[in-house]
Amino acid sequence: MSISITEKAVEEIQRLMKQQELPQTAGVRVGVKGGGCSGFSYSLNFDLNQAESDLVFEDQGVRIFCDPKSHLYLQGTTLDFTDGLNGKGFQFVNPNASNTCGCGESFSV
Numbered sequence: 001m002s003i004s005i006t007e008k009a010v011e012e013i014q015r016l017m018k019q020q021e022l023p024q025t026a027g028v029r030v031g032v033k034g035g036g037c038s039g040f041s042y043s044l045n046f047d048l049n050q051a052e053s054d055l056v057f058e059d060q061g062v063r064i065f066c067d068p069k070s071h072l073y074l075q076g077t078t079l080d081f082t083d084g085l086n087g088k089g090f091q092f093v094n095p096n097a098s099n100t101c102g103c104g105e106s107f108s109v
Contacts, residue, residue, distance in 0.1 A: 027063030
């Protein structure tokens with residue numbers, strides 16, 4: 001099962017990549033680390049290269065890099081971008097999370 005990106009998130013990722021003058025071969029690195037108010041927190045940044053052990057997905061022309069351990073928690077997750085009244089930013093829609101914190105940046109399974 002892969003990790004996907006909404007159209008709105010793709011637009012924002014492409015805008016940011018262009019703004020930062022990143023090459024087309026760059027991608028978005030998603031991951032999970034211990035911490036946050038619910039036990040695990042998400043990580044999201046740009047990376048120029050995939051690591052040898054990375055799982056690589058592509059959705060709507062955007063490359064997604066994920067280490068195998070994080071992928072266990074992120075299978076089936078959709079990366080979205082919101083710019084509504086509750087704030088602006090990327091959001092992980094994770095079907096594996098049993099609880100999320102109020103800010104949406106951490107979760108538990």
